[in-house]
Amino acid sequence: MKVFLNMVGCRLNQxxxxxxxxxxxxxxxxxxxxxEDADEIVINTCCVTAKASADSRKxxxxxxxxxxxxxxxxxxxxxxxxxxxxxxxxxxxxxxxxNPEKEQILVDLxxxxxxxxxxxxxxxxxxxxxxxxxxxxxxxxxxxxxCAYCLTQVARGRSVSTEPNSVVAYAQKLQNLGVREIVLxxxxxxxxxxxxxxxxxxxxxxxxxxxQTKIERIxxxxxxxxxxxxxxxxxxxxxxxxxxxxxxxxxxxxxxxRKMNRPINTAxxxxxxxxxxSVKPGLSITTDIICGFPGETQELFEQSLEFIxxxxxxxxxxxxFSALEGTAAFTMDGQVQHSIRKERTSVVGQVLAxxxxxxxxxxxxxxxxxxxxxxxKLQGEWVWQGWSExxxxxxTTSPENLHNQVRCVRLDDLTSESSIIGQLCNQSxxxxxx
Numbered sequence: 001m002k003v004f005l006n007m008v009g010c011r012l013n014q015x016x017x018x019x020x021x022x023x024x025x026x027x028x029x030x031x032x033x034x035x036e037d038a039d040e041i042v043i044n045t046c047c048v049t050a051k052a053s054a055d056s057r058k059x060x061x062x063x064x065x066x067x068x069x070x071x072x073x074x075x076x077x078x079x080x081x082x083x084x085x086x087x088x089x090x091x092x093x094x095x096x097x098x099n100p101e102k103e104q105i106l107v108d109l110x111x112x113x114x115x116x117x118x119x120x121x122x123x124x125x126x127x128x129x130x131x132x133x134x135x136x137x138x139x140x141x142x143x144x145x146x147c148a149y150c151l152t153q154v155a156r157g158r159s160v161s162t163e164p165n166s167v168v169a170y171a172q173k174l175q176n177l178g179v180r181e182i183v184l185x186x187x188x189x190x191x192x193x194x195x196x197x198x199x200x201x202x203x204x205x206x207x208x209x210x211x212q213t214k215i216e217r218i219x220x221x222x223x224x225x226x227x228x229x230x231x232x233x234x235x236x237x238x239x240x241x242x243x244x245x246x247x248x249x250x251x252x253x254x255x256x257x258r259k260m261n262r263p264i265n266t267a268x269x270x271x272x273x274x275x276x277x278s279v280k281p282g283l284s285i286t287t288d289i290i291c292g293f294p295g296e297t298q299e300l301f302e303q304s305l306e307f308i309x310x311x312x313x314x315x316x317x318x319x320x321f322s323a324l325e326g327t328a329a330f331t332m333d334g335q336v337q338h339s340i341r342k343e344r345t346s347v348v349g350q351v352l353a354x355x356x357x358x359x360x361x362x363x364x365x366x367x368x369x370x371x372x373x374x375x376x377k378l379q380g381e382w383v384w385q386g387w388s389e390x391x392x393x394x395x396t397t398s399p400e401n402l403h404n405q406v407r408c409v410r411l412d413d414l415t416s417e418s419s420i421i422g423q424l425c426n427q428s429x430x431x432x433x434x
Contacts, residue, residue: 001113002030004038004070005127006063008056009046011185011221013076015136016102017044019170021125023106029113033128035063038070040109043093045078047151049322053078060092071095075102077155081326099141099156124177133181133373133404134219134387135174139167139205140186145224147250148261148328149290149321152187159191164205171213180406181217181242181371182209189220190227203231210238216406217371217389222246222288225264225272236280243280244314244391247272248288252307253300256293261328266307273311284359284390287316289348292341294321294332301344308351314390315356315418318348353418360420363392363411367425370394370409372402378415393419 005021007013020042021031032038041063045056056078064072074093082089089096097105142157143150171182184205186192193200202223209218219242228247235241251257254265276283289308291301320341323330372386376395383395384402388409396402396409408425415421 001039001109002032002037003040003042003109004032004035005042005044006035006059006130007044007046007076008059009044009048009052009077011136011183012138012141012187013044013046014130014132015138015183015185016076017042017127017130018132018136019138020106021127022173024109025125026122027110027113029109031125031127033126033131035067035070038067040073040112041067041070042073042075042105045074045076047078047081047155047324049319050324051322053324057092064092064094073097073105075099075105077151080155081151122177124179131374133179133371135171135177135179135182136185137167137170137174137182138162138186139184140189140192143188144191145188145263146261146328148259148332149293149324151324151326154326156187159188159195161192161195161200163196164193164200164208167205168208168212171209171215175213175215178404179215180404181219182215183219183221184209185221188224188227190223190232201229201231202227203229203235206232206235206241210235210240216240217242219391220245222248224248225269228272228276230275230279233276233279236283239389242389242391243282244284244286244389245276246286246288246316249308249311250288250290251293251296252289252304252311253296255300256296256304259295259329259332260290260293270307270311282390284314284392285311286391287311287313287352289316289318289352290321291318291344291348292321292336292338294329294336295334296321296336296344305348305351308348309355312358313352313355314359316352318345318352320345356418357414360392360414360418363390363420364413366411368392368394368409368411368422369406370396370422371406372404374403378421383421395419395421396423398424 005017007017046052060074072093073095075097079096080098139162142159143152144159192202225247368388370386370388372384376385378395383397409422411420411422413421
């Protein structure tokens with residue numbers, strides 16, 4: 001049996017398909033990079049925005065229509081919250097697993113594959129367009145927050161932590177497969193350990209990984225501001241912990257943050273930024289912003305914009321408010337016109353783009369340790385693309401095969417697409433970076 005895996009959405013969805021792919025491969029099932037070759041197609045869906053939900057439906061329909069010889073399996077957040085009628089779902093997929101049933105996919109696939117399995121194998125499977133040199137490690141699922149715009153708690157339930165020994169064992173497995181960087185992911189990553197007995201913290205988990213693995217780089221995915229504490233920030237003194245944090249602000253207006261039901265205000269957020277920068281100057285901090293949340297007047301938007309500018313982020317993502325049925329925000333008074341949401345999103349996008357440019361400019365002339373991922377065309381020339389320790393996209397030319405190598409790169413110039421062009425350091429500089 002041959003299985004193809006694809007997904008829409010966040011790094012957690014990426015982590016889940018990577019872990020499923022590795023488990024299938026170890027059991028002797030072939031994971032293929034082309035859906036045309038597959039007997040089974042698994043799609044991990046998303047519902048974080050209306051667009052993500054639409055993209056999930058589109059991906060399911062596409063695979064169902066174009067690969068009739070394969071069975072299409074849908075899972076993930078959109079499948080879990082979908083109100084689609086059964087007849088409409090059958091047009092998109094042959095079988096659906098809601099999030100609490102997700103682990104059963106592996107069991108069922110292995111049961112079907114049993115007659116043609118050919119023994120234990122251990123290597124990183126080829127996920128085609130979803131291939132990453134970095135290894136995404138799911139350490140937590142679910143969420144205990146009730147943000148007014150989000151369906152995550154409905155889709156994934158309450159926060160549940162993966163046992164620390166299991167996380168370490170999986171990281172060691174990735175290390176043995178040649179992975180140079182792992183990315184710790186979760187719905188509410190910073191809540192890891194709060195449900196364990198005895199209670200633990202994300203800082204405890206990172207410390208275990210630093211002590212018990214030899215992974216060259218450990219990166220944190222998105223973490224909520226109220227989960228950022230002194231113990232965690234102090235760990236960034238270790239060069240193996242990548243100096244980048246993605247901390248969602250969502251709005252720079254305290255009025256809107258209250259309506260969003262976010263347990264943070266701008267004063268606390270600012271104090272957190274100041275503390276981080278006092279401990280680790282130069283650490284890259286990116287964010288998420290939502291524009292046009294219900295009740296966001298022009299005055300409140302301008303307050304938000306002023307605070308976003310003040311924060312001096314290293315970049316970030318901005319989204320127009322997406323009204324999702326089933327959330328508190330869906331029926332709130334003061335819905336903002338779509339055209340205004342779009343206009344405000346553009347304004348904030350320009351502010352974040354300029355902040356990113358300023359951060360990039362400060363890095364020019366410096367060296368970075370870049371983990372190279374793929375070979376791509378840039379301005380008609382084949383170049384290697386990778387990610388620096390502070391999550392800058394970096395391009396360089398080289399006759400060498402740089403795939404999955406961590407190399408010292410001198411950062412020379414900006415491109416037109418939010419990235420940097422650099423050149424490999426000479427051998428003495430390269431070694432001095434190790």
